[in-house]
Amino acid sequence: xxxxxxxxxxxxxxxxxxxxxxxxxxxxxxxxxxxxxxxxxxxxxxxxxxxxxxxxxxxxxxxxxxxxxxxxxxxxxxxxxxxxxxxxxxxxxxxxxxxxxxxxxxxxxxxxxxxxxxxx
Amino acid sequence: xxxxxxxxxxxxxxxxxxxxxxxxxxxxxxxxxxxxxxxxxxxxxxxxxxxxxxxxxxxxxxxxxxxxxxxxxxxxxxxxxxxxxxxxxxxxxxxxxxxxxxxxxxxxxxxxxxxxxxxxxxxxxxxxxxxxxx
Numbered sequence: 340x341x342x343x344x345x346x347x348x349x350x351x352x353x354x355x356x357x358x359x360x361x362x363x364x365x366x367x368x369x370x371x372x373x374x375x376x377x378x379x380x381x382x383x384x385x386x387x388x389x390x391x392x393x394x395x396x397x398x399x400x401x402x403x404x405x406x407x408x409x410x411x412x413x414x415x416x417x418x419x420x421x422x423x424x425x426x427x428x429x430x431x432x433x434x435x436x437x438x439x440x441x442x443x444x445x446x447x448x449x450x451x452x453x454x455x456x457x458x459x
Numbered sequence: 460x461x462x463x464x465x466x467x468x469x470x471x472x473x474x475x476x477x478x479x480x481x482x483x484x485x486x487x488x489x490x491x492x493x494x495x496x497x498x499x500x501x502x503x504x505x506x507x508x509x510x511x512x513x514x515x516x517x518x519x520x521x522x523x524x525x526x527x528x529x530x531x532x533x534x535x536x537x538x539x540x541x542x543x544x545x546x547x548x549x550x551x552x553x554x555x556x557x558x559x560x561x562x563x564x565x566x567x568x569x570x571x572x573x574x575x576x577x578x579x580x581x582x583x584x585x586x587x588x589x590x591x592x593x
Binding site (some may be wrong): 345348349350351352353354355356357358366367368370371372378380382383384386388389390391392393394395396397398399400401403404405407409410411412414415416417418419420421422423424425426427428429430431432433434436439441445446447450453454455456457 | 566
């Protein structure tokens with residue numbers, strides 16, 4: 340692998356890791372757009388590869404948070420078990436539908452979440 | 460009722476993960492904070508554990524569809540610990556309200572990114588212009 344490509348991967352990984360540890364998300368927000376814009380990935384390829392990276396990034400961050408005693412396993416299961424069905428369904432749908440319609444729907448959902456966090 | 464709502468948001472978060480390649484934390488965190496009574500910091504920490512399994516299953520499914528560059532995905536994961544350590548330290552050092560506002564800001568940024576991508580011309584039509592600009 341060329342050194343330039345490895346350095347870009349390292350930069351994306353560090354930024355994604357910081358977001359993950361700071362905000363409790365997986366870092367996909369950073370990984371997906373940068374893989375597309377910076378490393379020439381196709382859309383689906385970026386989302387699939389992002390998930391592989393997130394599995395590792397979130398595992399590191401979980402260990403970090405567990406050392407502060409912040410992780411609640413039963414509550415993680417309450418949210419995570421339905422999410423496993425969701426991700427299988429989402430990946431299947433992604434192969435069949437144009438991504439753009441779905442993306443707009445989720446953008447609206449995210450804005451609603453942001454408003455809720457600020458107001459609540 | 461709270462459990463049903465949290466589970467529904469969990470399913471939606473997983474769906475989002477499969478569709479756009481994120482872990483789903485943007486929905487897991489509010490699900491845990493609003494419906495399962497966790498503080499913002501605890502919700503974020505607990506969300507990370509759920510994300511690990513969602514991302515594993517999602518990557519497995521996407522690999523079946525031929526959409527995963529395994530080697531580069533693992534390199535990304537392997538090189539992330541410095542950033543993770545910094546983020547975890549900061550999240551335990553700053554006020555929860557600041558974290559909530561940061562998280563809201565992140566959600567808006569993601570939303571804008573999704574809209575921009577959805578409204579952009581299809582791949583291929585702008586390729587010549589992009590290469591010319593380089």
